[in-house]
Amino acid sequence: MxxxxxxxxxxxxxxxxxxxxxxxxxxxxxxxxxxxxxxxxxxxxxxxxxxxxxxxxxxxxxxxxxxxxxxxxxxxxxxxxxxxxxxxxxxxxxxxxxxxxxxxxxxxxxxxxxxxxxxxxxxxxxxxxxxxxxxxxxxxxxxxxxxxxxxxxxxxxxxxxxxxxxxxxxxxxxxxxxxxxxxxxxxxxxxxxxxxxxxxxxxxxxxxxxxxxxxxxxCPAQPRLPGSCQLRQFALRCAQEEDKFLLLCALLKLGLLRGRALLFVGTLPRCYRLKLFLEQFGIAACALNAQLPASSRAHILTQFNLGIYDYIVATDEELPALPSKVPTRKGRKGRKAAAPAAHSRGQDPEFGVARGIDFQDVAAVINFDVPGSVEAYIHRVGRTARADKPGTALTLALPEEYPALARIEEALAGEAGQCPLQPYQLCTQEIESLRYRCRDAMRSVTKQAVKEARLREIKEELLNSEKLKCHFEDNPRDLLLLRHDRPLHPASLQPQLRHLPDYLVPASLRGIARPELRKRRRLPGGGARRRGASCRAQGRTNPLQTFKYAKHRARRPAPPPS
The missing domain is CATH 3.40.50.300 (P-loop containing nucleotide triphosphate hydrolases)
Structure with a gap:
């Protein structure tokens, strides 16, 4: 051309x-x-x-x-x-x-x-x-x-x-x-x-x-991803699994990550585990996976694009191509039985999160798990920095994921206009004060909690299913049993984790993180409102500060009856 x-x-x-x-x-x-x-x-x-x-x-x-x-x-x-x-x-x-x-x-x-x-x-x-x-x-x-x-x-x-x-x-x-x-x-x-x-x-x-x-x-002469002036790509090598959750908690609770984000994980159980972990800190997120009905997935995408949710936890598990003939199971002589197709696991073969879907105004993509191939990384990161808008991509890697991360860095470095993934600069010692809170949240999100969360989601889908309305009308007992089944509590929420005290914010980040902690209420005529006046105005006086001791006077004797 x-x-x-x-x-x-x-x-x-x-x-x-x-x-x-x-x-x-x-x-x-x-x-x-x-x-x-x-x-x-x-x-x-x-x-x-x-x-x-x-x-x-x-x-x-x-x-x-x-x-x-x-x-x-x-x-x-x-x-x-x-x-x-x-x-x-x-x-x-x-x-x-x-x-x-x-x-x-x-x-x-x-x-x-x-x-x-x-x-x-x-x-x-x-x-x-x-x-x-x-x-x-x-x-x-x-x-x-x-x-x-x-x-x-x-x-x-x-x-x-x-x-x-x-x-x-x-x-x-x-x-x-x-x-x-x-x-x-x-x-x-x-x-x-x-x-x-x-x-x-x-x-x-x-x-x-x-x-x-x-x-x-x-084949237009352009790299498969935008250049560094539009898309910033970072990588952080973590020593253990707990460090991933700690870093994500710090990014979201300290306000270091601005805008909406997509969080990609490798498997479906980890999708729900990360969602429940964020819920412990009062961070609303929705899970998007292949086992949800198409109508529910479309509803989630609409809510995200409308700004109702700021975070989507997604898994881009791709289904293998179906063979033209299903192989039969062999005997015991060392032959491996044919693996069941992904369709038999309840996944929708027409599902694809990371490929082609236009998530609107995605500021960042976080690869909580390193993708298995370079193509998967490109399609994940391609959800941000679209239509000349800036974007950020952050990949968290464990030691066993270093080889896959190295292949991605090598492939991107070989393309024109692409820069290798920059190391994410964050002093982990500054966020150590949040580690015990992350441990409390991770202990609450057990395997049983993840399993019950998925069962709860299935139960809600059954109750809201249009196809089952006729069945429930003919069999009201089934609907009654489904509604009055034992409630599922996927994880015991800890209210204290929702609030982040000022003393837990690192000193070096107090100038940029949690700006609401620095705001002081001001009077209409100017000047800061005094603490005591604010408390008294709202009826929240401290009884220990306002308590006054007075000597009890001796009671006068009652007058004699006339």
Whole structure:
């Protein structure tokens, strides 16, 4: 791509005026690198295989050409209504985000272009009326789209003209390989295809051979993560597990971490353990994991983006690809039995926290556990420093995690514009006064407490489930037993841990931490309110300070009765 082409603005790309107006409303002043390269080629009808980092505008790179193609078809002549574009996504959360972005871009042409969401939290029967109206664009996961194709509620063989695979590197790793192959058999022979991904791996190359025809490869000359001027990356090597909890407690309770943050852990039990640990200190956080229903996960994301929660504890456990044939268990002669698939553990195969989801205004990402691969680290840290906003990433590592951290540092150091992870400067001796409080909180969060917390969450999901309402209406005894089951107390809360006394704040941090401790109430006319006056005004006088001793006078004898 020539330099002059990459410098073109949206107004010079031949886009419809209604799309340009929507772009202006969204505040997109100029196209990103991937948008500047992909949009002109997509408008020419070329197949594209594009790689760009998270938050670089890949949705706009395929969304604008897709909508422009539909508007051109509908504006040229009277055509029959049909599904002409299909967008495949690996997770329901990402699908809802794509639907929202496409509808924002089509805000001024909503009557001409209709977008259907197959990632909604409802069954196939509830989505059939929407598909019967033949929307112009359908967004869904491969499994959901294939289910509608097999049920004859959706037909693409004679109408599809544009196919988009977003986050293509995840579609196969999430176990959608067989679904995509079956889905491609029900598509027309000729259509335009766009593959967008944050990384290139063998899975993406396999999709390239299946879907694309003589594609143009686009790899903007940019690192996979923003530069050091936008994203600051730190690492702290901890000697023991307790040090991780101590550091996190100090960051949050002393106010050293400003803004909202994502806390990533490695496993689901640790997700709940960290959440319960924060609750001991009065820090509200929500857990996001693959075992929650899709509606609950969407509700958590909405609450976080609205600012109700400042912290999300998430696990990005990725599910292995399902084999085409389930291996059978062998005999005793040293053969290992086939491991059960992750789907049998109750996890949603269409779940992905760290990949592609647009968490809004994330100031920091804390890797409480070191990710297992460089790609996982990139996708975790890519949740912050988006859209030219600054961000911070902090990784905490134990001695057994040092090799994985070294691989991440080596990979980032080899990329242009990337700096190695800087050591996080914090004198641990200054926060030693908080260690005994952390130990009290950690002792309260036992394995049994974690187990009961998960059971409590399952119980709440059952009570709020829309699918079980009919069952509870027919079986009221089941609902009664569920409601009056023994209450679960996942951890004994200690109220004294919520308040942090001033004497526990390190002397070197009192100038920047806990600014509310330094505020003094002032009178309307100026001047500080005296302590005694403040207490008396609020009726909280100290009886030991206001007590006055007076000698008891001898009682006068009662007068004799007359």
């Amino acid at each position: 020539a330099a002059e082409d990459s410098a073109l603005g949206f107004e010079h790309m031949g886009l419809d005026g209604r799309l340009l107006r929507a772009v202006a409303e969204l505040g997109w002043a100029s196209p990103t690198a991937i948008q500047a390269q992909a949009i002109p080629l997509a408008l020419e009808g070329r197949d594209i295989l594009a790689r760009a980092r998270t938050g670089s505008g890949k949705t706009g790179a395929y969304g604008l050409p897709l909508l422009q193609h539909l508007l051109r078809i509908k504006g040229s002549s009277a055509v029959a209504q049909a599904v002409r574009a299909l967008v495949l996504v690996p997770s329901k959360e990402l699908g809802q985000q794509v639907v929202r972005s496409l509808r924002q871009l089509a805000a001024f042409c909503a009557r001409e272009v209709r977008v259907a969401d197959l990632c909604a939290h409802c069954g196939l029967d509830a989505q059939r009326p929407v598909l019967m109206e033949k929307p112009d664009v359908v967004v869904g996961t491969p499994g959901r789209v294939l289910a509608h194709l097999n049920a004859n509620s959706l037909s693409l063989r004679s109408s599809l003209e544009l196919l988009v695979l977003d986050e293509a590197d995840l579609l196969l790793s999430f176990g959608f390989g067989e679904d995509i192959k079956a889905l491609l058999c029900q598509l027309p022979k000729i259509y335009q295809a766009l593959l967008m991904s944050a990384t290139f791996n063998p899975d993406v190359e396999a999709l390239n051979e299946l879907v694309l025809h003589n594609p143009v490869r686009l």
